Amino acid sequence: MTSDIxxxxxxxxxxxxxxxxxxxxxxxxxxxxxxxxxxxxxSLKAVDFNTAMELFQCISPGNVNAxxxxxxxxxSGNAFLFFNDESSLQLVRSILGEGNWxxxxxxxxxxxxxxxxxxxxxxxxxxxxxxxxxxLESSVPDLICGEINDVFDVERMRIGENPLxxxxxxxxxxPNKKITGQVSLIMASDSIxxxxxxxxxxxxxxx
Amino acid sequence: xxxxxxVLVVDDSRLTRMMIVKMIKTHHSDWPITEATSVSEALxxxxxxxxxxxxxxxxxxxxxxxxxxxxxxxxxxAAHIGxxxxxxxxxxxxxxxxxxxxxxxxxxxxAMILQFTADGGQS
Numbered sequence: 001m002t003s004d005i006x007x008x009x010x011x012x013x014x015x016x017x018x019x020x021x022x023x024x025x026x027x028x029x030x031x032x033x034x035x036x037x038x039x040x041x042x043s044l045k046a047v048d049f050n051t052a053m054e055l056f057q058c059i060s061p062g063n064v065n066a067x068x069x070x071x072x073x074x075x076s077g078n079a080f081l082f083f084n085d086e087s088s089l090q091l092v093r094s095i096l097g098e099g100n101w102x103x104x105x106x107x108x109x110x111x112x113x114x115x116x117x118x119x120x121x122x123x124x125x126x127x128x129x130x131x132x133x134x135x136l137e138s139s140v141p142d143l144i145c146g147e148i149n150d151v152f153d154v155e156r157m158r159i160g161e162n163p164l165x166x167x168x169x170x171x172x173x174x175p176n177k178k179i180t181g182q183v184s185l186i187m188a189s190d191s192i193x194x195x196x197x198x199x200x201x202x203x204x205x206x207x
Numbered sequence: 208x209x210x211x212x213x214v215l216v217v218d219d220s221r222l223t224r225m226m227i228v229k230m231i232k233t234h235h236s237d238w239p240i241t242e243a244t245s246v247s248e249a250l251x252x253x254x255x256x257x258x259x260x261x262x263x264x265x266x267x268x269x270x271x272x273x274x275x276x277x278x279x280x281x282x283x284x285a286a287h288i289g290x291x292x293x294x295x296x297x298x299x300x301x302x303x304x305x306x307x308x309x310x311x312x313x314x315x316x317x318a319m320i321l322q323f324t325a326d327g328g329q330s
Contacts, residue, residue, distance in 0.1 A: 009221070016220040016293075019266075020313045023293030036298045041219065041266050131314050206225040 006046035006164060006192060010199050015044040017131055018168050018183065021124035026172065028119045033094045035174050042170035049152075052165035052184070056148040059182075060084055065105065066144045066151040067117030071125055073136035075194040077187035078157045079125070081117040087179045088113055094174055105145065114141045124183065132198045152186070160188030211237045212259035212324070217249040217275075218291065219267045223315065227262055227291070230320040246270035253282040260324060263308070265292035265299065276306045289323040291315060 019042050026037040047055065056064075065088045066080045083091060092109040095116065105113065118141045129136040144151050163186050171180040187195065212235070216227050224242050231238060241256065243249040246269045253261070261279060265272035272290055279288060288308040292299070295312035303310050311319050 012220060013222045016222045016313075019220070020293040023295050023313065026294060027296050030296050030298075036296060039266055039294055041268050127314070203222070203225075206222070206229040 005189075005196065006166070009203065010196060011044045011046060013199050013203055014128075014166065014195075015042050015168065017128045018042055018044065018124050018170070020131070021127035022120065022170055022172070024127060025120040025123035028123070029116060029172070032116070033174060035094075038173045040171045040173075042168055044166060044168045046164055046166050049163050049165055049186070052167060052186075053148060053152060055167070056082075056152075060148060063146060064148060064151060065113060067114055067121070068142045068144055068151075069118070069121050070139040071136050072138075073129065074134045074198060075187065075191040077185050077191055078159065079121050079138075080151065080184045080186070081121055082151075082182045082184065083113070083179070087181065090177050090179045091116060094177060094179070110143050114143050117141055117143075120181070121183070132202055134198060157186065159186055160190060162189040163187060164189060164192050211235070211239065213257065214238055214240045214324075215243060215249070215252050215256075215258045215261045215286075216240060217243045217246075217252075217262065217267075218264040219244055220264070223264070223291065223313070226315050227320060230315070230317050231324060233317075234321065235324065246275050249275060250278060253279050258283055258286045261286050261288045262291050262323065263288060265290060265294050265303075273302065273306075276303070276308060280307060287323075291319075 022039060022042065026039055030037045060082065063085055064082050065085065066082045069079050071077060071079055088105060092105065092112050095112045096108065122138060125136045125138055166185040166187065168183040170183065173179055214231060216224050218224050228240050231240060241252055243252050246267050261283065263272050263276065272292065290303045290308045290310050291313060293313040300310045309323065311323065
């Protein structure tokens with residue numbers, strides 16, 4: 001079920017902050033691939049943990065590659081950038097050039113995927129931190145390849161009680177290559193409340 | 208006293224529309240401001256009213272700034288158009304500037320809005 005506390009206004013505000021972050025990330029990414037990166041309009045949903053698991057299992061029934069970064073500041077949580085196998089390979093080929101990449105990600109390809117994700121997630125954190133005027137520290141990126149259950153492993157993640165999942169869907173593509181990525185944040189309910197406080201403080205400046 | 212200018216704010220994000228409207232109203236409380244949340248709404252506005260300033264987003268659910276800007280240029284030849292977008296790649300900026308618009312990268316700041324409303328409004 002969708003969240004009652006994370007209302008449409010908060011979704012709109014956070015979505016726009018992600019949109020700006022993705023725009024910044026696209027500049028770096030376009031320099032890496034030496035081509036224009038096309039961005040789609042993002043949408044953001046706030047759902048409970050079980051609903052998120054069901055949603056992801058429908059969207060990505062097979063293997064996914066997820067880069068995870070823990071972020072911490074006035075609010076904290078786990079951020080993920082997901083790519084399915086095909087998008088991961090397309091992305092790696094765009095950065096490293098065409099080659100004998102096979103159908104699985106080797107060490108170099110994994111490093112490339114982590115680096116792009118690091119740029120994208122940090123651009124998003126950076127934008128949220130700048131606009132909300134708070135500091136967010138992030139951990140080094142970790143790549144998890146497997147099924148959704150492996151990615152959302154509650155024992156590995158440092159999530160607290162009643163976690164909420166904020167799921168941002170946004171795709172970026174290069175000419176003739178469609179690469180779809182999805183950003184998700186998992187945050188405990190007390191952290192969500194602190195994020196809401198920050199968003200409210202910011203939004204009241206413009207009401 | 209300078210005559211009030213009319214403004215159209217086109218953006219699918221409510222937050223961005225609120226920010227632009229608030230910043231303009233702070234300095235020009237008497238300027239009428241119309242909001243459009245999509246390409247289709249923006250086209251309806253530019254084909255039915257005249258504006259001095261138009262702030263235009265690029266990525267919107269039903270189209271892009273690239274698609275709509277030539278039509279706005281025809282419908283509103285005297286308007287000063289500012290592109291306010293998160294897509295700040297050099298190639299995007301260049302393309303909009305070639306279409307005659309001024310480019311501003313998000314996040315939006317008050318200085319940016321002051322520059323936008325100062326530019327081109329003296330005719």
